[in-house]
Amino acid sequence: MSSQIIPVEPFDYVVFGGTGDLAERKLLPALYHRQISGQLTEPTRIIGASRSDLDDEGYRAFAGEALSRHLKPGEFDEQEVQRFLDRLHYVSVDASSERGWDALGKLLAEAGERVRAFYLAVGPSIFGEICERIHNHGLVNDNTRIVVEKPIGRDLESARALNDTIGHAFSEDQIFRIDHYLGKETVQNLMALRFANALYEPLWNSAHIDHVQITVAESVGLEGRAGYYDRAGALRDMVQNHLLQLLCLVAMEAPTSIDAEAVRDEKLKVLRALHPINAGNASRLTVRGQYRAGASAGGAVDGYLDELGDDKSNTETFVAIKAEIENWRWAGVPFYMRTGKRMAQRVSEIVINFKPIPHSIFSEGTGQIIANQLVIRLQPDEGVKQWIMIKDPGPGGMRLRHVPLDMSFAASFGVRNPDAYERLLMDVIRCNQTLFMRRDEVEAAWQWVDPILTAWEETDHPCHGYTAGTSGPTNAIALIERDGRTWHESR
Numbered sequence: 001m002s003s004q005i006i007p008v009e010p011f012d013y014v015v016f017g018g019t020g021d022l023a024e025r026k027l028l029p030a031l032y033h034r035q036i037s038g039q040l041t042e043p044t045r046i047i048g049a050s051r052s053d054l055d056d057e058g059y060r061a062f063a064g065e066a067l068s069r070h071l072k073p074g075e076f077d078e079q080e081v082q083r084f085l086d087r088l089h090y091v092s093v094d095a096s097s098e099r100g101w102d103a104l105g106k107l108l109a110e111a112g113e114r115v116r117a118f119y120l121a122v123g124p125s126i127f128g129e130i131c132e133r134i135h136n137h138g139l140v141n142d143n144t145r146i147v148v149e150k151p152i153g154r155d156l157e158s159a160r161a162l163n164d165t166i167g168h169a170f171s172e173d174q175i176f177r178i179d180h181y182l183g184k185e186t187v188q189n190l191m192a193l194r195f196a197n198a199l200y201e202p203l204w205n206s207a208h209i210d211h212v213q214i215t216v217a218e219s220v221g222l223e224g225r226a227g228y229y230d231r232a233g234a235l236r237d238m239v240q241n242h243l244l245q246l247l248c249l250v251a252m253e254a255p256t257s258i259d260a261e262a263v264r265d266e267k268l269k270v271l272r273a274l275h276p277i278n279a280g281n282a283s284r285l286t287v288r289g290q291y292r293a294g295a296s297a298g299g300a301v302d303g304y305l306d307e308l309g310d311d312k313s314n315t316e317t318f319v320a321i322k323a324e325i326e327n328w329r330w331a332g333v334p335f336y337m338r339t340g341k342r343m344a345q346r347v348s349e350i351v352i353n354f355k356p357i358p359h360s361i362f363s364e365g366t367g368q369i370i371a372n373q374l375v376i377r378l379q380p381d382e383g384v385k386q387w388i389m390i391k392d393p394g395p396g397g398m399r400l401r402h403v404p405l406d407m408s409f410a411a412s413f414g415v416r417n418p419d420a421y422e423r424l425l426m427d428v429i430r431c432n433q434t435l436f437m438r439r440d441e442v443e444a445a446w447q448w449v450d451p452i453l454t455a456w457e458e459t460d461h462p463c464h465g466y467t468a469g470t471s472g473p474t475n476a477i478a479l480i481e482r483d484g485r486t487w488h489e490s491r
């Protein structure tokens with residue numbers, strides 16, 4: 001079963017940072033897949049722009065190499081790849097000088113008023129300069145959008161400054177602040193699950209839900225991004241954006257429609273209702289960790305400090321937080337979040353833990369009654385499992401068993417699960433901002449995160465070591481077990 005693909009009018013995608021890691025691993029393969037699906041019409045162009053001294057042919061060679069390295073077996077089709085490479089162009093442009101901007105302008109002018117998207121796949125320190133130069137060189141047409149990668153700032157103040165700079169050159173309806181977690185298939189499915197079924201919404205509140213867990217565990221380490229990561233840490237890199245966005249989608253009220261503004265309004269209310277964490281409660285509600293040498297699936301791995309080549313860094317590669325939402329729906333329902341690098345396995349999931357039944361009619365010998373759980377698995381093996389109690393089949397009398405109603409997407413639909421960037425890149429072209437963050441959301445998230453960062457600094461909050469290949473520091477286990485609960489470890 002496959003959903004219908006609607007081709008879009010020809011467009012130009014200018015990828016600043018077209019030679020970088022993100023473009024190589026994610027953006028080029030995602031656009032290639034959109035071509036295969038039939039969504040790109042002629043003469044759509046993809047224009048790489050960065051300082052490297054390349055011409056069109058050089059960039060096509062780079063992109064061909066990127067596709068052969070990052071597509072899965074069977075996805076590399078010689079003819080399709082050639083057709084894709086033919087639509088690539090390259091302009092050597094320096095964000096920090098006048099070099100290359102006229103050439104870029106000339107290339108874009110050839111296409112007239114067709115949709116034109118600028119993707120800033122560069123470090124945030126040059127977002128502002130690029131926006132200004134796009135504007136000053138008259139590269140904005142009536143159909144322009146700008147895509148801004150995370151991180152948007154490193155605190156509230158810098159996020160505001162960056163948003164101001166981008167806002168000088170572009171209006172809010174032209175700005176697409178990307179959070180690729182919102183493009184993940186299961187994340188979108190969370191909206192379908194909640195708002196296209198009558199079943200869950202009546203139960204989706206503090207009367208029926210005991211607590212919620214959000215886990216984004218990675219098995220990888222720094223992946224060559226030490227310079228960025230050591231200045232960021234897990235709170236800024238993952239919680240401020242991805243985990244808080246997931247929390248918002250779980251906790252928000254039903255929007256009046258799926259329209260961007262309606263959804264963003266509801267997410268914003270959740271962010272603003274988060275109970276502040278500061279120096280007074282950070283030691284009780286947060287845990288920081290940093291991985292030490294250990295093992296991953298591929299064998300022995302270095303600790304963070306060895307990988308970084310600096311034995312003084314106190315940057316956290318793991319964080320666990322107990323968050324609370326102060327509103328009628330969620331009063332008294334903790335949202336436990338955790339994320340870390342070099343964990344035992346790559347697994348991201350949201351677990352809704354329902355309250356236990358109020359009274360059991362079964363005798364002790366029938367087996368333990370376990371409270372219902374809804375497990376929404378983002379990756380790998382995307383799907384949803386609703387854990388329920390049933391009677392063990394057979395004539396042996398009443399024996400209770402805890403089993404999942406299992407809906408694995410791959411098994412149920414038998415289709416390739418598109419990468420989040422595929423959906424998001426095309427939403428930019430279609431000018432659909434529903435899965436992108438609005439300025440006030442980003443700033444509200446920083447408003448909650450900033451005091452945590454300050455508290456950690458002021459109170460010298462410890463960064464506990466954990467062995468690579470495990471599920472994080474033991475203090476994170478204590479964080480939830482103090483409340484008589486345990487982390488859900490995926491089965």
Ligand SMILES: NC(=O)C1=CN([C@@H]2O[C@H](COP(=O)(O)OP(=O)(O)OC[C@H]3O[C@@H](n4cnc5c(N)ncnc54)[C@H](OP(=O)(O)O)[C@@H]3O)[C@@H](O)[C@H]2O)C=CC1
Pocket residue numbers: 016017018019020021022023049050051052053093094095096120121122123124126149150151228
């Ligand atoms: N990589 C990832 O998995 C993810 C990355 N991001 C974000 O995406 C952005 C890009 O990350 P990533 O690809 O890893 O970074 P890289 O360092 O791999 O790439 C940076 C790119 O920017 C170009 N560049 C640097 N300086 C200039 C300049 N003055 N003018 C024009 N181009 C310039 C570089 O090319 P050249 O040197 O030729 O100029 C290169 O193409 C960052 O904001 C990052 O935080 C977000 C999520 C995941």
Ligand SMILES: O=C1O[C@H](COP(=O)(O)O)[C@@H](O)[C@H](O)[C@H]1O
Pocket residue numbers: 180218237238
């Ligand atoms: O934004 C980021 O996300 C990746 C994790 O993304 P995923 O889709 O592979 O789960 C993370 O590794 C990176 O540090 C962070 O910047």
